[in-house]
Amino acid sequence: MVASPENRLREKELHAESPGENKESTSHSPHGSTPDAEPSLEFTTEESRPANQISPESPPAAQPVPTSVSTPESITETTEFTEEPSGESKEEKEAKKKKPKLLNKFDKTIKSEINAAEKLRKKGKIQESLHAFEALVQKFPQSPRCRYGKAQAEDDLAEKMRSNEMLLKAVNSYREVAELPDVPPDLIKATLKRRADRQQFLGRTRGSLATLEELVQIFPEDISLKNDLGVAHLLLGDNKSAKRIYEEVLAHAPHDGFAKVHYGFILKSENKIAESIPYLREGLESGEPGTDDGRFYFHLGDALQRTGDKSAYDWYEAGHRRGHFASVWQRSLYNVPGLRAQPWWMAEETGYTALIKTLERNWLTIRDEALSVLDGNSGQFLPEDENLRETGDWGQFTLWQQGRKAAASCRYVPKTCGLLERYPEATSCKRGQIKFSVMQAGTHVWPHTGPTNCRLRMHLGLVIPSKGCRIRCTNQTREWEEGKVLIFDDSFEHEVWQEAESYRLIFIVDVWHPELTQLQRQTLSPI
Secondary structure, three states, X not given: OOOOHHHHHHHHHHOOOOOOOOOOOEOOHHHOOOOOOOOOOOXXXXXXXXXXXXXXXXXXXXXXXXOOOOOOOOOOOHHHHOOOOOOOOHHHHHHHHHOOOOOOHHHHHOHHHHHHHHHHHHOOOHHHHHHHHHHHHHXXXXXXXXXXXXXXXXXXXXXXXXXXXXXXXXXXXXXXXXXOOOOOXXXXXXXXXHHHHHHHHOOXXXXXXHHHHHHHHHOOOOXXXXXXXXXXXHHOOOHHHHHHHHHHHHHHOOOOHHHHHHHHHHHHHOOOHHHHHHHHHHHHHHOOOOOOOHHHHHHHHHHHHHOOOOOHHHHHHHHHHOOOOOXXXXXXXXXXXXXXXXXXXXXXXXXXXXXXXXXXXXXXXXXXXXXXXXXXXXXXXXXXXXXXXXXXXXXXXXXXXXXXXXXXXXXXXXXXXXXXXXXXXXXXXXXXXXXEEEEOXXXXXXXXXXXXXXXXXXXXXXXXXXXXXXXEEOOEEEOOOEOOEEEEOOOEOEEEEEOOOOOEEEEEEEEEOOOOOHHHHHHOOOO
């Protein structure tokens, strides 16, 4: 199953120095300028990818966290060493039959020694357990179970030490187990599944994919392994291969909820909105492990909204009840708990009045620089590319992204960038952007939410037609004014209409939520 964003984030923080994939992004960054982004289905280390793209493993600016490929907890068979209880019920006997068989014929002859080393590990005496298993491996180099115990102890020690070096040892030891002769099938499966999981944790997504492909070849009838392989392809941005795998799964197991929600997501990413709905809905209704994820509730609700189905809010409410959304309206997925939550803000509530006054006093300068770029046809305004528009044309010209200045862009608007340099609440906001936004007549932006509650969004009106331009945030609709700043929290649902006869131009400045501490601002991962 796909680990929850929260669990994956905790894992990533444990090994903060781990190499490999993007470290965080509901990513908008790999694809250039980002509009008002909705949360994505993140199967990557990022917290802010475009909703329709699951990113590759090359690192842009970080997100939430490499998702683990679905694996069970490390399997041990300590129970195999205990004496069989008398008077077992039929249910107990059935349960025992299903327990993985991890001992080959030889390992059964040394199970007391294995059990002693395993008992140390279970008691948390990890270093002692590792020494014991290392001694057993020296003594019995062909024992799969001894080497598996060594790998598990290294795995546990890596977590305790927060050491990627030790985790790499465990990954290699898991590989060695599978290469030994006479390895029980259950042990091969447990070993390689854990290896794939740890490879993914380290950001070695292609290695994890290769391990899962090997597993599927060995166990072609195991649907759960194919589901995991589909996730691995999604992590690499290979939606086409993932789609093929989930089609195979659903051909053999048409009621598999895990495959349905992932297949539904892929269809939605292809803009097959109506076609995606039954898969997302039925997958969530299955309640199967790996389906109770806020991103699936988010995308089902979004698909329903786009088809005019009012049951979208029933699903948002269900997502809220499940703890995925702060409310039906506030549906961001990468949040800091406890921050003040309201859709619209007054300038004095933000603590950023100096910035707001600077923007409003200098709005003509900012406007003129933007118009010079717009009129110059320099190609700096890029089209919105996240499928947020129902109709029309919407362009963005980005100056800061994820707290990083786009120096080449600022050369076109030096006065505007110079005005902003004094305000770190904006320029250091790693979970936002600073950009110009031009929207042509006849544009409608679907209801959507941003990825995080860690920012507020300021809109400075630059060129505003007299009628026909408005923005709704929750159930309140407002209009822009030239030279005035509107402030809202884009983690709440918002929607835009441009029904005027000419274009609308605004300047968007994201700022840190004022209740975030300096430490949080420094340590939160970028979006």
